[in-house]
Amino acid sequence: xxSLSDTLARLAAxxxxxxxxxxxxxxxxxxxxxxxxxxxxxxxxxxxGLAPKSALVVVLHGCTQTAAGYxxxxxxxxxxxxxxxALLYPEQQRGNNANLCFNWFERGDTVLGQGEVGSxxxxxxxxxxxxxxxxxxxxxxxxxxxxxMANAMLAVYPQLFAGGAILSGLAYGMAASVPQAFxxxxxxxxxxxxxxxxxxxxxxxxxxxxxxxxxxxxGMDTTVVPSNADALAKQWRGVHAAADDDVKIERGNGFVRxxxxxxxxxxxxxxxxxxxxxxGTPIHAASGYGTAAPFMLETGISSSEIIAASWGITPSFSxxxxxxxxxxxxxxxxxxxxxxxxxxTIENALRSAGLLK
Numbered sequence: 001x002x003s004l005s006d007t008l009a010r011l012a013a014x015x016x017x018x019x020x021x022x023x024x025x026x027x028x029x030x031x032x033x034x035x036x037x038x039x040x041x042x043x044x045x046x047x048x049g050l051a052p053k054s055a056l057v058v059v060l061h062g063c064t065q066t067a068a069g070y071x072x073x074x075x076x077x078x079x080x081x082x083x084x085x086a087l088l089y090p091e092q093q094r095g096n097n098a099n100l101c102f103n104w105f106e107r108g109d110t111v112l113g114q115g116e117v118g119s120x121x122x123x124x125x126x127x128x129x130x131x132x133x134x135x136x137x138x139x140x141x142x143x144x145x146x147x148x149m150a151n152a153m154l155a156v157y158p159q160l161f162a163g164g165a166i167l168s169g170l171a172y173g174m175a176a177s178v179p180q181a182f183x184x185x186x187x188x189x190x191x192x193x194x195x196x197x198x199x200x201x202x203x204x205x206x207x208x209x210x211x212x213x214x215x216x217x218x219g220m221d222t223t224v225v226p227s228n229a230d231a232l233a234k235q236w237r238g239v240h241a242a243a244d245d246d247v248k249i250e251r252g253n254g255f256v257r258x259x260x261x262x263x264x265x266x267x268x269x270x271x272x273x274x275x276x277x278x279x280g281t282p283i284h285a286a287s288g289y290g291t292a293a294p295f296m297l298e299t300g301i302s303s304s305e306i307i308a309a310s311w312g313i314t315p316s317f318s319x320x321x322x323x324x325x326x327x328x329x330x331x332x333x334x335x336x337x338x339x340x341x342x343x344x345t346i347e348n349a350l351r352s353a354g355l356l357k
Contacts (some may be wrong), residue, residue, distance in 0.1 A: 013093060025068035026077050027089060034122030038115040039096055042123045043067040045318050046131065047081045053134040055085040056127060058120070060142030060150050062168075062280075063101040067091040070143065073296030074281055074304050075215040075289030083314045085137075088127050090120045104148035104170065105181040110156065112204060116149065117156050124160060139311050141165040143295065148172075151213075151232065155203040158210055165307040167216040167281050168224045170194045171231045173199030187227040196231060197238030210239045214270040214310060216303055218277030229271050235259070240268040255301065265317055272306075274299055 030042035057080070061070035067089035071077050080087050092100045102109075102116055109115030128135060138161055142150035147169020154164045155172040174191050175181040183189050191199070213236045217229035237244060242260035248267075249255045255274045261268040274282055277299050283290035284302040292298045308314045 013272075025071060026081075027068055027071055027087075030088070030123060030126065033126040034119070036119045036122065037113075038070055038109055038119035039093060039116070040116060040119045040123075041067075041091040041093055043071075043091055044127060045071075045077045045080055045087040045089075047084055047086075049084070050086060050131060052132040053137075054131070055137035055139065055311070056088060056124070056131075057085060057308070057311075057313070058088045058090070058138070058140040058150075058153070059075075059094060060090055060102060060140070060146030061092070061100075062142070062144035062146050063097075063099045065100060065136075065143075065146075065295065069293065070146075070281075070296075072284065073291055073293045075283065075287075075291075075302070078289050079304055079308055079314065085309070085313050086127060086131055086133060088123055090116075090123055100151035100338075101145035102142075104145055104152055105175040106175065107176060110149075110152045110172070112156050117152055120149075120153055121157055121160070135160075137162055137311075137313065137328060138164050139165075139313070141167065141307060142169065143167045144169065144279065154204075154211055154213065156198050158204060158206045161211040163212045163214075163311050165214045165303075165310075166214065166232060167303065168218060168221055168228075168279050169215070169232065170224060170228050171196050171199070171235045172203060174231070184228070185224045187225040190227060190231050193234040193238070193244075198237040200235050200239060201230045208239065211267075212266070212268045212270075212271065214307060216272045216282065217274070218279060218297075219273050219275040221279045222276060223279035226273065229273065232273055233258075233269050236269045242269055270310075274301065274302075 026178050027043035030044045033042060059076055061067055071089065078085055092102055094100065094284055097103055104110060110117055127133060139186050140150045140153055140161055147166040150164055151166050151169055154161055170184055175184045206262050215229045215232045219226060237260055240262050244263060246260060248259045254276060257273060259270040262268045277297055280295035280297040282299040282301045282303045283292065284300050285291055285297055285298055287302040288304060289302050289304055290296065
């Protein structure tokens with residue numbers, strides 16, 4: 001078991017790697033969203049001409065990051081602008097966590113109506129009400145501590161979400177302190193599948209249908225080791241009644257995609273493992289969505305695009321659709337970008353599963 005001194009050294013190392021000041025951003029503050037029991041801030045992006053009953057994507061940044069920094073790296077607001085959906089970025093404050101990590105390991109922040117999950121729920125309710133969002137099209141994603149908190153939201157409020165994507169994250173309910181959190185991140189003391197599934201079921205009185213979950217993991221991640229992706233899949237396979245050994249495995253150039261389907265044959269739990277990737281969000285800058293930065297890793301695969309497509313909120317990878325400017329109705333959308341390599345292989349897999357046109 002790691003010592004307290006080892007834990008403190010890891011915290012100091014994280015703090016020393018704090019990100020640079022946030023870049024210029026199109027995100028704006030969300031204010032007056034409720035009692036805010038978790039004392040979080042919030043940013044939003046609404047593309048011009050957002051239609052009624054549009055989708056909402058909730059995005060949670062990782063440790064040492066800001067909402068603006070994560071958005072610039074991941075390309076989510078550009079996707080939202082091109083395809084017409086709303087974004088909500090909850091943002092951690094240093095008063096809650098010196099490293100800007102969401103407190104996914106604190107029980108007071110991860111139970112119904114309390115702390116940080118309570119604040120994020122209030123933010124979602126406010127954005128939905130103010131923008132006539134389609135309640136059937138609310139999704140959530142996050143990286144690292146943000147991925148773990150996204151998973152906490154999926155566990156505590158599963159009725160809110162149509163789907164979730166967890167990048168280098170951790171399962172719900174398996175740590176209750178900073179030292180335990182570091183142990184789990186390193187793959188130590190991970191609970192059994194039965195315990196993981198019980199933690200998920202006990203988080204709410206919801207009994208389905210449950211949101212589909214995709215899990216993204218770097219094969220060379222030494223911050224949140226790959227066994228955590230397996231733990232997440234075990235946690236979610238239980239509520240979806242997806243048999244452990246009924247797995248479909250697809251191998252591509254530098255990645256492996258594992259998926260489990262429900263009784264109807266729909267993929268409900270998926271793991272994307274990118275062989276040579278360390279800890280971070282996989283991006284493909286040439287796609288036009290995302291920019292390399294600390295923990296935003298150029299891999300030739302745009303996770304944000306693939307996640308959005310799997311949720312059905314972008315029409316295809318083969319073209320972008322930007323509504324013509326009202327002052328220039330004959331403006332054409334940008335030329336499409338062609339997928340290749342890892343991205344093309346994953347797109348083909350999504351098409352074969354009926355998740356991509």
